[in-house]
Every structure is written in structure tokens, then in C-alpha cells.
Amino acid sequence: xxxxNWYAIFYFLLAFFLIFxxxxxxxxxxxxxxxxxxxxxxxxxxxxxxxxxxxxxAQKLEEKKEVLTKIDLALPKEPEITEFLNFIEGKIAxxxxxxxxxxxxxxxxxxxxxxxxxxxLTVIGEYSDIKAFLGSLETSARLPKINLLSLTPLQTEGxxxxxxxxxxxxxxxx
Amino acid sequence: xEKVTEELEEEKKGWxxxxxxxxxxxxxxxxxxxxxxxxxxxxxxxxxxxxLQERPAEIVPLEEKLKDYEKKIKDxxxxxQQHVLPSKILTVLEAKTHPKVKIxxxxxxxxxxxxxxxxxxDNFFTLGQQFxxxxxxxxxxxxGLLGVNINEKxxxxxxxxxxxxxPNLVSF
Numbered sequence: 001x002x003x004x005n006w007y008a009i010f011y012f013l014l015a016f017f018l019i020f021x022x023x024x025x026x027x028x029x030x031x032x033x034x035x036x037x038x039x040x041x042x043x044x045x046x047x048x049x050x051x052x053x054x055x056x057x058a059q060k061l062e063e064k065k066e067v068l069t070k071i072d073l074a075l076p077k078e079p080e081i082t083e084f085l086n087f088i089e090g091k092i093a094x095x096x097x098x099x100x101x102x103x104x105x106x107x108x109x110x111x112x113x114x115x116x117x118x119x120x121l122t123v124i125g126e127y128s129d130i131k132a133f134l135g136s137l138e139t140s141a142r143l144p145k146i147n148l149l150s151l152t153p154l155q156t157e158g159x160x161x162x163x164x165x166x167x168x169x170x171x172x173x174x
Numbered sequence: 175x176e177k178v179t180e181e182l183e184e185e186k187k188g189w190x191x192x193x194x195x196x197x198x199x200x201x202x203x204x205x206x207x208x209x210x211x212x213x214x215x216x217x218x219x220x221x222x223x224x225x226l227q228e229r230p231a232e233i234v235p236l237e238e239k240l241k242d243y244e245k246k247i248k249d250x251x252x253x254x255q256q257h258v259l260p261s262k263i264l265t266v267l268e269a270k271t272h273p274k275v276k277i278x279x280x281x282x283x284x285x286x287x288x289x290x291x292x293x294x295x296d297n298f299f300t301l302g303q304q305f306x307x308x309x310x311x312x313x314x315x316x317x318g319l320l321g322v323n324i325n326e327k328x329x330x331x332x333x334x335x336x337x338x339x340x341p342n343l344v345s346f
Contacts, residue, residue, distance in 0.1 A: 044222055071247065
């Protein structure tokens with residue numbers, strides 16, 4: 001046999017060897033990497049979509065500023081108790097009531113971020129005025145939660161049927 | 175003649191040599207093309223991974239703000255659900271209280287939606303009517319008479335009634 005024939009057989013076998021031990025594993029590797037690349041591209045697309053959604057939601061939130069202001073009023077960052085007491089004082093005067101006693105408990109956390117402050121009020125006045133005062137508390141933007149209410153009629157004074165009202169109110173803050 | 179046959183054989187063997195060489199070249203070509211493709215993909219993957227790690231500076235505060243508001247809105251929703259309007263039950267109580275019954279004390283609990291009434295009336299008949307008025311009202315449940323006392327001095331019947339009221343009665 002001629003040398004060229006040995007070369008031919010060697011090349012042929014080498015080619016087959018390369019196909020089975022280099023090309024096929026490499027092709028599998030490329031296929032696997034291409035799959036990862038595809039998944040990453042998909043993730044990137046999702047991420048971009050997520051960022052778009054975040055921007056979109058932030059935009060929508062800006063448009064609903066009025067609602068957010070109401071939420072912020074009900075759940076201020078600080079307890080803002082003095083403002084609330086000022087509101088109560090105004091409503092007591094408006095409804096011709098007499099503030100007998102007021103007790104304040106320190107703010108305590110009830111949930112992550114959410115804090116509650118308890119206020120105990122004792123007011124004296126006519127029943128209809130106390131009812132009107134309760135009505136103003138109920139509809140306050142601060143959204144106070146009236147927990148307990150105790151009404152006790154007092155002795156009639158100068159033709160007026162006075163009632164003592166004990167009210168436990170909770171207000172919330174962040 | 176023999177010489178011609180030998181030449182033809184040689185020619186055939188030469189063709190096999192070139193074919194094998196070409197085959198090897200093609201195989202090597204495929205291998206290198208796969209090699210470079212792998213390299214490119216790996217580079218692209220690295221780039222994609224780096225891009226995925228990146229977060230635009232303006233997104234982080236927006237995300238924080240949205241998360242804050244999401245929690246705040248949920249808490250606000252819960253507050254709205256538990257918000258009560260006590261004046262509504264007062265109106266119902268005004269309508270349901272017997273004209274001859276005088277309420278001496280009324281304790282409302284808006285946590286467990288219960289009410290304790292201490293009252294005074296002229297006789298047991300009026301008390302019975304009052305008790306029945308609460309008992310038959312669909313807004314009230316578990317109406318119970320906790321105590322009855324006769325005030326000899328004033329000739330009155332003193333009583334204490336406990337009842338539960340429907341949360342819908344005071345709901346927002």
C-alpha cells in the first residue's frame with residue numbers, strides 16, 4: 001500500500017474521531033448555551049416590561065394624588081396627635097359640649113409600620129349634641145375608630161337633660 | 175493492459191485521499207465554527223447577566239414608593255372595613271326604646287359589637303315589652319336580661335340588658 005493511502009485512511013478516521021469526540025459534544029454545549037441565552041433574553045424582556053410597569057404604576061399613582069392625600073390624612077407618618085386633639089377641641093366647641101377629661105395613651109405598634117394611639121374622652125352635653133359630635137368623629141378624614149362608648153344621663157340642670165359620654169377612640173399612624 | 179488497470183487503481187486511491195482530506199477539512203471547519211459560536215454565546219450570556227443585574231437608578235425609589243403605598247392602601251382598606259359609625263346604632267336605639275323606659279347607662283363595645291343597657295321603668299309589663307322589642311329586632315342577637323331590681327323607694331323596676339348588635343348596623 002502507498003503512503004498516501006495510509007494518510008487517506010488516517011484523515012478519514014481522524015475526521016470520524018473529531019465528529020464523535022469533539023463536534024457532537026460541542027454541538028450539545030452550544031445548544032445548551034443557546035437555550036440559556038434565550039432564557040436570559042426572555043428574562044431581560046420581562047425585566048424591561050417590569051420596569052415599564054413600575055413607571056406606569058408610579059405615573060398612575062401620581063394621577064390619583066387626591067386619593068393618596070386622603071390615605072395620608074388617615075395614616076400620617078407621625079401620630080399627629082396635637083392636630084387631632086385640636087380637631088376634637090373644635091368639634092366639642094362646635095357642638096356646645098364640655099370636655100371633662102382627656103387621657104392619651106402612647107402610640108404603640110400593632111403591625112409592621114402601623115401604630116395606634118388611644119384617646120379617652122369624657123364629654124358632657126345634651127344627648128343630641130353628643131350624637132352630633134360622634135357623627136363628626138365618624139366622618140373625620142383621620143378615620144378614628146370609636147372602640148367604646150358609654151352614655152350616662154346626668155341630673156337635669158336648668159331644664160337641660162345632660163348626658164356624660166365616655167368615648168375611647170383609636171387613631172392610626174405610620 | 176495490466177499497466178492501464180494499475181493506473182486506474184492508483185487513480186481511484188488518489189480520489190479517496192482527496193476525499194478524506196476534504197472530509198477532514200470540512201469536519202475541522204464545522205468544529206471551529208461551533209467553537210466560535212460557543213465563544214460568542216458565552217460572551218453574550220455574560221453581557222445579558224450583567225444587564226440583568228443592573229437596576230436603573232430611577233426604578234429603586236419608585237419601587238420603594240409603590241411598596242410603601244401598597245402596604246398603606248391595604249392597611250387603609252382594613253381601617254375602612256373596621257371603621258364604625260356609632261351614631262347609627264344610637265338612632266336605632268332611639269326608635270327601639272320604649273317611651274316609658276329611661277336609660278340610666280348604655281355601654282357600647284364596638285370591638286365585639288355588644289351593648290349593655292341599665293334602665294328604669296314603671297313595671298314588669300313595660301320591661302317585658304322592651305325586652306321583646308330588642309329580642310324581635312333582627313339587628314340584635316343574644317338579648318339577655320342580666321338583672322332586675324325593684325326600687326322600693328321610687329316604685330320603679332331597674333334592669334340590665336345585654337345584647338349583641340349586627341356589625342352591619344354600624345358599618346361604614
